Amino acid sequence: MKVTPSRLAVGLALITAGCFSQAYGASVTDSYKQYQIASAQGDVQQALVYAKAAFEQGQTAYAQEPENRLNLNYNLALAYANAGNTEQAIEQFNNVVEQSESVFGKHHLRTVAAKLELAKLYTSPDNGLRQSTAIHKYKQISRELLDGLDEASAAHPDDAAQLYYLVVTRLLSTNTPLIANSGAINIVERGFALAITHWGEQDTRTLDQAFILGKRLFSSRDFSKAALYLNTVATTLDNHLAYSHPWSLQAHAMLSACYEQNGNAQLAAYHSDKIQQMTPWSEHQDPLPLMRQSPGYPHGADRKRDDATVTVSFDLNEKGEVVNASIVNIDGSRYFGDSALEAVKQWRYAPQIKDGQAVAATGLTVNVDFAGQSFYALNNIDWELGYHRRDDLFDSAAYRVVKKDSAK
Template structure:
């Protein structure tokens, strides 16, 4: 799906592109572009291809500054260059560079507010072309204005409203992005958009469409949070089945398996969780020299007597992860605070589940260690 293109091809996003606007025709103006601008844009595109975050930022800034002279401050091409610049600023790898005291970068929000204003003048305040810049602008408030929740929400609501005339699958993608942007502060609204996206994908996309299965995975996460385990279980199983055929990103499949482990453990159906512990173990390398991460864990109870006495404690344990991911043979190798902390820690550990170690394609028992800290908030 294409976006408004900037000489000659692309406008970068942090998420999948929206097919909201036609590609900008560059034939007449590309040949007239100043060499410095063309070189800067080519450098930006090369940095994108090479996943060079710092190169993207420096070249995007240069292309934007030269583009203002090339096209003018009020031209939509300059607005698109500003969105490239904003995207590069938002890359996590550029945090130190954009925060350096000797640098004087604008904020993402400033660049995107400018881009939205140009789009409004170019296409009109009710145009669908505004949907993508508005979503980008809303997302920028997380970085630049973390507590300006109302403005973030306002831009998302406007983008969603403008998207109503777009094709169903494009509208579904708008809902997905809106859901992600609002997930931290507006959970109920985020859930509503996630469900609307999922419904559109079910109605208009085939069962094996990647986007449809990602939307199902997103809905399953909401169901997990609501303890609607039956709905979550069905969706997660379908996602795993589809992605195994599609050979899609294993991280999503791993997460789906992990959710099913948690689901079955919470339902007390521990043997059903085993299949998914084994699946995760077969898909991930075993790192001998670091503490293994449990797929499912329960927090130990803080001993009442110790809490009353305002006592902290710690318990370090060695244990065996068996072939199905259960914990056994727990032994205390170090503790501080007394036997009550040890008993609580051992009891909790017996409820944990891990992905077993695999050797030559088969699960084997393995040793690991963990330290549990019991700390009173003061």
């Protein structure tokens, strides 16, 4: 299965929703049809209205068909989530999980998919729960899924590759401290091996896990092993796409750092140049963040874990390297300034593209946040509980762009 741009665009949400495919046939209600139409048109409020109606009608129409009732409940939970009604979505997804365990079992693919949706909802700031409660529930579900992967794959061997893929990409794609990094690496390695067997080396699900594995090995400073997986990602995407995919560019950024750490200046320069020589997917592109060195807490502040925000301005050269970085403002202790500045200087971007060519970019500004206890991240959840070192994370919500025309 070759990699294509359309395959790379397929989201995990579609895969997860596919676990609850509908099978109503001729008995499908008009409300469900209207729900499908509204969902396809992106009208989330109308979709919710019809999902409610279909669910209520289905309690009678499918009284003896638990699977169809489960599907309707899943639609309702998803409609609440899409409409931004997080509290109601959590309530309904809890019902879905309970029903799915009853109908299919604790480790079935449908049950796992529903639990992942529920875990995701607990990362939303508007879930109606105290943050400590949300953290606890998120961790409880996530660790249960991670701990149960071997048992789930043994119970459902035909779905083993998909089970690992769903859990790995939802829970281990960032350096979240759910489990030790060594344990996470072991899980991703098993998922990657299953993906190779079931889908082949060039399937996007295989590459996705190779990319996660490469990033985690990189953060653990196992640069030689990280390079093996990152090269797989970069080479496959470069060879099969007519443009430079963001995964490939990130892989090249990390590969440059890997070879620099291992003393191979020639290969480090090669991968750095690949970023400057990128084939853009648009004639005009803003700079794209590839690798961001997370700032460490300055000496003394690490004990209190105080919050602080440092505003840093910088330029990018044609290679996407940070130049001319300087502190604009510090909201908090001045000791955070040097730490933020040194981190930003290590960042790497895909360069700005104008008329299809890489050019320098000036006047970029970001906020670097130091969060003392916990914060919500953009992708999955990135909890900081007490002292937890964050090495190289990617696309973290710790970096908020201030200006709309600056780096995203």
